[in-house]
Amino acid sequence: MPTPPDRRSRKRLATREAISDAATRLFAERGFDQVTVEEIATAADVGRKTVFNHFPRKEDMFFDRIEEFGEILQGALQQRDSRFSSVEALRQLAHRLVAEDSYYVNFSAVSHSWIETMVGSETLQARARAIRDETAQMIAEALAEAAGQTTTDPSAVLAAGLLMATWTVAFVQARRTFQQQGDAVQAQAVFLAIIDQGTVGIDAAMQGTPYV
Incomplete structure (x- = not known):
């Protein structure tokens, strides 16, 4: 910060x-x-x-950096190169975070311990679900704004949901890879592979909209 x-x-x-x-x-x-x-x-x-x-x-003390991550996502959409779509801008963000070895894609014993703490608390799991929904809403609004659409545009809501699903699966599988292999580099590779694969699917699903 x-x-x-x-x-x-x-x-x-x-x-x-x-x-x-x-x-x-x-x-x-x-x-x-x-x-x-x-x-x-x-x-x-x-x-x-x-x-x-x-x-x-x-x-909020446990999820103390979620707001900062949301700002990073918003920034990637608002400051994207006009040559690239909003969906592509978020794919590029994922690669940039990994290249910078960002805190948010740091798969390690420390981050694994953080996940274990969350899994062990129903309160934290409930808050995590709420944060996921709040983040999806924020992405939908940022996507719509970047494309000059209304914030309730159904296509923006769909794109945001698909993006959240992709990033969630990428994080889960990457952390599972680290847990099984103890290899942070391999975990990051798994994370990016899923982001890339998911982006292909989102591109196909969102054809004809301003988001691809």
């Missing part, structure tokens, strides 16, 4: 990161449901109210 230019914002960001780091450590050690907000506040050396000022819900 970029460092804010002013001192007050930097201090706020540092506090948020301290809370997030403390929460992540405790969740990994004991599981999400077994950790209280009070314990996180103590570990981060802040008050309970400060925790909620930064994270309205406990699960």
